[in-house]
Amino acid sequence: xxxxxxxxxxxxxxxxxxxxxxxxxxxxxxxxxxxxxxxxxxxxxxxxxxxxxxxxxxxxxxxxxxxxxxxxxxxxxxxxxxxxxxxxxxxxxxxxxxxxxxxxxxx
Numbered sequence: 001x002x003x004x005x006x007x008x009x010x011x012x013x014x015x016x017x018x019x020x021x022x023x024x025x026x027x028x029x030x031x032x033x034x035x036x037x038x039x040x041x042x043x044x045x046x047x048x049x050x051x052x053x054x055x056x057x058x059x060x061x062x063x064x065x066x067x068x069x070x071x072x073x074x075x076x077x078x079x080x081x082x083x084x085x086x087x088x089x090x091x092x093x094x095x096x097x098x099x100x101x102x103x104x105x106x107x
Contacts, residue, residue, distance in 0.1 A: 013031065037058045078100075082098040
């Protein structure tokens with residue numbers, strides 16, 4: 001027996017930076033809208049028969065975030081937090097959260 005899963009997400013944000021002097025950590029906030037979707041299915045079996053189960057989820061809502069970043073010439077580091085309000089949810093109520101750290105290069 002087996003199963004499969006497929007997930008996806010999309011978001012649009014407006015980002016605002018707190019004005020600070022060059023060389024200081026840059027603080028930012030973001031607000032937007034996000035959509036998360038997925039489909040899951042699996043099959044189980046026994047001597048009594050086979051059962052197929054399928055579920056879909058579609059969650060959309062307000063997305064908020066904040067973070068800090070610092071530039072070192074063309075190289076930068078960033079830490080941020082994002083959360084999606086799942087109140088306009090078409091599946092189980094969820095409020096997905098992302099905490100991330102990244103390194104980037106600007107040219």
